[in-house]
Amino acid sequence: MKIATWNINSVRLRIDSVLRFLKEEAPDVLCLQEIKCRDEQFPARPLRSAGYEHIAVSGQAGYHGVAIIARAPLKDVETRKFCGKDDCRHIAATLPGGVRLHNFYVPSGGDEPDPAVNDKFAHKLDFMKELAEWSVGEAQTHSKKAVLVGDLNIAPREHDVWSHRQLLNVVSHTPVEVELMNAALEKGKWTDVARELIPEPEKLYTWWSYRARDWRASNRGRRLDHIWTSPPLRKAALSGGRAAFAIHDHCRDWERPSDHVPVTLTLDL
Amino acid sequence: MKIATWNINSVRLRIDSVLRFLKEEAPDVLCLQEIKCRDEQFPARPLRSAGYEHIAVSGQAGYHGVAIIARAPLKDVETRKFCGKDDCRHIAATLPGGVRLHNFYVPSGGDEPDPAVNDKFAHKLDFMKELAEWSVGEAQTHSKKAVLVGDLNIAPREHDVWSHRQLLNVVSHTPVEVELMNAALEKGKWTDVARELIPEPEKLYTWWSYRARDWRASNRGRRLDHIWTSPPLRKAALSGGRAAFAIHDHCRDWERPSDHVPVTLTLDL
DNA sequence: GCGCCAACAG
DNA sequence: CTGTTGGCGC
Numbered sequence: 001m002k003i004a005t006w007n008i009n010s011v012r013l014r015i016d017s018v019l020r021f022l023k024e025e026a027p028d029v030l031c032l033q034e035i036k037c038r039d040e041q042f043p044a045r046p047l048r049s050a051g052y053e054h055i056a057v058s059g060q061a062g063y064h065g066v067a068i069i070a071r072a073p074l075k076d077v078e079t080r081k082f083c084g085k086d087d088c089r090h091i092a093a094t095l096p097g098g099v100r101l102h103n104f105y106v107p108s109g110g111d112e113p114d115p116a117v118n119d120k121f122a123h124k125l126d127f128m129k130e131l132a133e134w135s136v137g138e139a140q141t142h143s144k145k146a147v148l149v150g151d152l153n154i155a156p157r158e159h160d161v162w163s164h165r166q167l168l169n170v171v172s173h174t175p176v177e178v179e180l181m182n183a184a185l186e187k188g189k190w191t192d193v194a195r196e197l198i199p200e201p202e203k204l205y206t207w208w209s210y211r212a213r214d215w216r217a218s219n220r221g222r223r224l225d226h227i228w229t230s231p232p233l234r235k236a237a238l239s240g241g242r243a244a245f246a247i248h249d250h251c252r253d254w255e256r257p258s259d260h261v262p263v264t265l266t267l268d269l
Numbered sequence: 270m271k272i273a274t275w276n277i278n279s280v281r282l283r284i285d286s287v288l289r290f291l292k293e294e295a296p297d298v299l300c301l302q303e304i305k306c307r308d309e310q311f312p313a314r315p316l317r318s319a320g321y322e323h324i325a326v327s328g329q330a331g332y333h334g335v336a337i338i339a340r341a342p343l344k345d346v347e348t349r350k351f352c353g354k355d356d357c358r359h360i361a362a363t364l365p366g367g368v369r370l371h372n373f374y375v376p377s378g379g380d381e382p383d384p385a386v387n388d389k390f391a392h393k394l395d396f397m398k399e400l401a402e403w404s405v406g407e408a409q410t411h412s413k414k415a416v417l418v419g420d421l422n423i424a425p426r427e428h429d430v431w432s433h434r435q436l437l438n439v440v441s442h443t444p445v446e447v448e449l450m451n452a453a454l455e456k457g458k459w460t461d462v463a464r465e466l467i468p469e470p471e472k473l474y475t476w477w478s479y480r481a482r483d484w485r486a487s488n489r490g491r492r493l494d495h496i497w498t499s500p501p502l503r504k505a506a507l508s509g510g511r512a513a514f515a516i517h518d519h520c521r522d523w524e525r526p527s528d529h530v531p532v533t534l535t536l537d538l
Numbered sequence: 539g540c541g542c543c544a545a546c547a548g
Numbered sequence: 549c550t551g552t553t554g555g556c557g558c
Binding site: 210212 | 549550551552553
Binding site for chain 2: 556557558
């Protein structure tokens, strides 16, 4: 089973790119973040026509918003409020094989990496703490197969950013964020599939700023988009080797691209 | 000599349409209104590459703005403030043959056709009064060949609108506006070329609202864009017959069209 | 309906 | 730099 995740930065603007990606990669399920539209504005029609007839959306006007689109039926669709906010940053569904799929859009965190002066950064830290605590229960309750994907807005490792030194004090790569992400990984017993399959020092990025004149030339990327699997799926995730995992960076060259590229994992179920 | 006028409703957004029109119709000079950009933002480069190397612009951020682009040199470029406002509604230049060309964008006038409650309508009436008075002097000073073109935002005749009755109290076709336009025509001894060549009851429209679902089917147009000539040019304007005059309504079907279409007149000089 | 801009967010 | 919204003007 092939799972994809993509921060699409407006699904209405980029529905043609989504369709192109689905045609090229034919994942069984695609998790989107930053759809930036209300549920009723989500372009479900062309997705259904493309063979993805099962769609779960949690959207709002303008900001954030997540969705799961799948070829096969989605069961037990749920959304969860983190930090007591109803801001469309999580949606979950169970896939036919019994895999529980969680799709996240973690707060970006603003500019200043100081929770005392920056509410957005405080929100991000709180969100990650809650995600870690929630992971504990999730690892127990859904004792079985689970996948967590999404734009977690943290690049945890030295080689997940273009310059570890220059980004140490930049939101997305600060030690406090990295520690919270590692705590979530540990408490949920999650496997960070990308880094298990492709160890450091190989660089891995899934996001490149719009501000660069030539994103590929400067290559100042960050690995913000992740796929985590629960212990019962560890073998299915890793047995295929690195061929089972892909960062589709050619999509960054498409017309009017998202600043994130899609990431896929094929589970050997 | 072929003269064109077009309210382009943002020249930056529609520069490709302008280039296409220039290629198709090859006018000697094109007058644009509602360029909606500052002088330095005007897309002069591609116009020059297309053979229109002489450009005069009077633009500002966001609203209004007029320009003249020509294959041959423009002399004595002037802009005139009407109603004491510096709002980029007029630009003039002299063409190589000695023709004085005036390009206008008359105020739209708002919704309520009552100058006592609607300042915009009052401004429009004042503008037309000033245009009429200015025409007197212009007819004397530039005693010779002159052309006045532009979006005058008035449809003066019964068959210049889709329903004379339904528009009698709608700004652009009210009796007070029509009388002021007729006064300007008389005081400047101008010839309204379109209606001399194509008499009523034939309908003539140069503008169709964006709000119609199917502009051609409903065909609720208005003739807002005009080409007037001074007495010394009357023969040159009319001798070619109606073949010399054209309303290029096919441009309304182009991608992301302006709500106005270009109008051309070939002067038999 | 469709331009523009400013404000906000990423 | 690239999205969103909301207000304004036509």
